[in-house]
Amino acid sequence: MLNLENTNILIFSYNGKSYLYTPETRFFWRISNSELCSEKKRFLSLKDLKEYYSEKEYQNILTQMGLLKKRKFIVETEKERASFDKEIVTFDHLVINPSNECNLNCWFCYARNERKKENEKLDVERAKEIIIHFADLKRKAKSETALGISFFYTSEITLNFEYFNEMVLFIEQIKNKYSFPIYYFLPSTNFFSPKQSFIDFVNKYGFLTVTLDIENEKVKRRVIDNLSLVKKNVVKHLIIPVHPNIEDLFILYSYYSEYFDYVSLRLLRIDNNHYRAWDKRKLDSFLERVEDLVDHLLNLNEGELLSFLKKIGPTDYISRYLNRLLSREKLITRCPAGKTALSLSPNSEIYPCSSLIGNKKYKLGEWKKNLSMKDLENDVVKLVDLIQECSSCPIRYICGGPCVDWKEKQAVEGDVNKIECELNIRLVELLIYFIDTVKERFPLFFDKYEKEKKVKNKINYSLDINQFVDFFM
Amino acid sequence: MSEREKCGDFEIYRDESDGWWVVYDTKKNKRLGKFIDKNSALDKVAFFMQDEESDDEEADYEETGSVC
Numbered sequence: 335m336l337n338l339e340n341t342n343i344l345i346f347s348y349n350g351k352s353y354l355y356t357p358e359t360r361f362f363w364r365i366s367n368s369e370l371c372s373e374k375k376r377f378l379s380l381k382d383l384k385e386y387y388s389e390k391e392y393q394n395i396l397t398q399m400g401l402l403k404k405r406k407f408i409v410e411t412e413k414e415r416a417s418f419d420k421e422i423v424t425f426d427h428l429v430i431n432p433s434n435e436c437n438l439n440c441w442f443c444y445a446r447n448e449r450k451k452e453n454e455k456l457d458v459e460r461a462k463e464i465i466i467h468f469a470d471l472k473r474k475a476k477s478e479t480a481l482g483i484s485f486f487y488t489s490e491i492t493l494n495f496e497y498f499n500e501m502v503l504f505i506e507q508i509k510n511k512y513s514f515p516i517y518y519f520l521p522s523t524n525f526f527s528p529k530q531s532f533i534d535f536v537n538k539y540g541f542l543t544v545t546l547d548i549e550n551e552k553v554k555r556r557v558i559d560n561l562s563l564v565k566k567n568v569v570k571h572l573i574i575p576v577h578p579n580i581e582d583l584f585i586l587y588s589y590y591s592e593y594f595d596y597v598s599l600r601l602l603r604i605d606n607n608h609y610r611a612w613d614k615r616k617l618d619s620f621l622e623r624v625e626d627l628v629d630h631l632l633n634l635n636e637g638e639l640l641s642f643l644k645k646i647g648p649t650d651y652i653s654r655y656l657n658r659l660l661s662r663e664k665l666i667t668r669c670p671a672g673k674t675a676l677s678l679s680p681n682s683e684i685y686p687c688s689s690l691i692g693n694k695k696y697k698l699g700e701w702k703k704n705l706s707m708k709d710l711e712n713d714v715v716k717l718v719d720l721i722q723e724c725s726s727c728p729i730r731y732i733c734g735g736p737c738v739d740w741k742e743k744q745a746v747e748g749d750v751n752k753i754e755c756e757l758n759i760r761l762v763e764l765l766i767y768f769i770d771t772v773k774e775r776f777p778l779f780f781d782k783y784e785k786e787k788k789v790k791n792k793i794n795y796s797l798d799i800n801q802f803v804d805f806f807m
Numbered sequence: 808m809s810e811r812e813k814c815g816d817f818e819i820y821r822d823e824s825d826g827w828w829v830v831y832d833t834k835k836n837k838r839l840g841k842f843i844d845k846n847s848a849l850d851k852v853a854f855f856m857q858d859e860e861s862d863d864e865e866a867d868y869e870e871t872g873s874v875c
């Protein structure tokens with residue numbers, strides 16, 4: 335019997351509205367209580383609501399919850415969690431980093447420290463051997479899922495474009511020998527001094543991703559000028575690395591949307607000893623900027639709001655949470671690092687993720703001719719249910735657990751990075767409020783959003799808990 | 808036909824010709840099933856709402872660069 339009063343749940347109020355979110359099924363509803371709504375609050379179980387309701391009202395809430403439980407909208411947290419399997423059954427994404435070279439020295443670059451070391455380069459023939467080896471391992475594991483291969487996450491591709499080109503030709507030659515599809519991806523570039531061969535490639539490929547240090551005026555101007563080299567029909571995506579002191583987010587998105595088709599903000603994981611590192615105060619100020627953004631968006635008309643959201647890119651930190659809430663997607667791990675994705679350093683060391691390259695604690699091994707999947711077993715990224723602190727967190731399936739790299743940078747000792755947790759939970763709360771308010775104003779908005787963004791809208795029910803429960807009575 | 812009761816994209820109503828309850832998806836304009844009693848129809852609506860299967864189409868742009 336589910337003990338309703340102790341069920342893991344998120345109840346919060348923001349801007350005069352209160353909500354209840356259920357972690358297991360990822361449904362949420364608006365609940366009404368003027369006292370509860372009057373200030374920002376957060377509770378993690380129903381019994382915390384007692385002081386805000388009369389005994390009769392509280393019993394009424396328990397009855398509503400009982401009905402939601404009967405129809406399985408609220409379910410008990412599974413006692414038997416999936417056991418963690420260290421084995422890499424198969425992988426879908428291989429990142430090959432042939433070098434650490436770059437023509438800029440952006441303060442946020444994850445490969446900055448590695449660049450200071452000897453400049454090793456992965457030999458082209460060895461890179462080909464590695465690709466074949468991993469594709470063969472995947473075939474041996476009878477995997478049918480696609481294999482995506484990326485290059486140059488730790489360096490600037492335009493400096494070694496011939497290398498990339500050779501890899502592309504090689505992949506084209508071998509891909510028919512496998513039953514699963516093999517794709518290559520063009521990585522993000524700083525686009526500071528692209529050669530004509532790169533531009534020609536992009537014009538054919540049809541897609542360009544640029545990562546830009548927006549505080550470097552000289553770089554910014556030149557990159558924007560360089561965009562004129564690319565054909566109009568190329569989809570242009572900008573990734574903006576963002577530190578916690580960033581100013582007006584609406585202006586930021588709007589300004590760069592003039593030049594790019596999509597803009598994604600990537601929140602930076604900054605070393606603890608850097609003056610821009612995240613701390614509680616900076617987090618609060620960043621979240622205020624997100625609140626301002628939400629306020630601004632809620633003042634737009636339906637068409638303006640849709641056009642704004644349409645231009646937010648696929649890797650944007652904030653909108654990924656919006657999309658997860660809308661699709662009620664369930665994340666069981668933070669990311670595929672070390673499980674279905676692997677990264678290789680220029681000296682062919684294997685890591686779960688390119689950001690961890692150089693941190694020996696996370697080195698999975700070195701590539702060798704007889705390397706097997708077994709050699710790569712690791713539990714760097716854990717199932718969220720198996721992380722002590724996450725297992726009772728109400729947003730666990732929407733967060734997926736801590737980012738290992740961010741934990742390292744933040745020099746966190748325990749299971750999770752509290753800064754990241756607070757950021758994620760506040761984003762979830764803010765976006766639930768956003769979805770509800772938009773739905774009240776423009777009832778069909780998220781159906782239009784679904785069509786435009788190809789994000790399933792599963793919040794297609796009445797968010798008013800009384801109406802919802804009445805229907806199922 | 809009884810009055811339609813609506814929850815988001817879903818409607819249920821009683822087909823007076825045979826007394827069964829119909830579950831209807833208004834977004835897809837599709838009848839999802841007919842049930843002998845209202846309770847079973849409501850269970851079905853709950854089931855459809857909770858369905859975790861996603862029939863998302865692929866996004867029309869590719870993700871490049873690190874996605875974290």
Ligand code: SF4
Nearest residue numbers: 724727730733736755
């Ligand atoms: S990392 Fe933090 S926010 Fe994410 S699931 Fe774990 S406890 Fe929750």
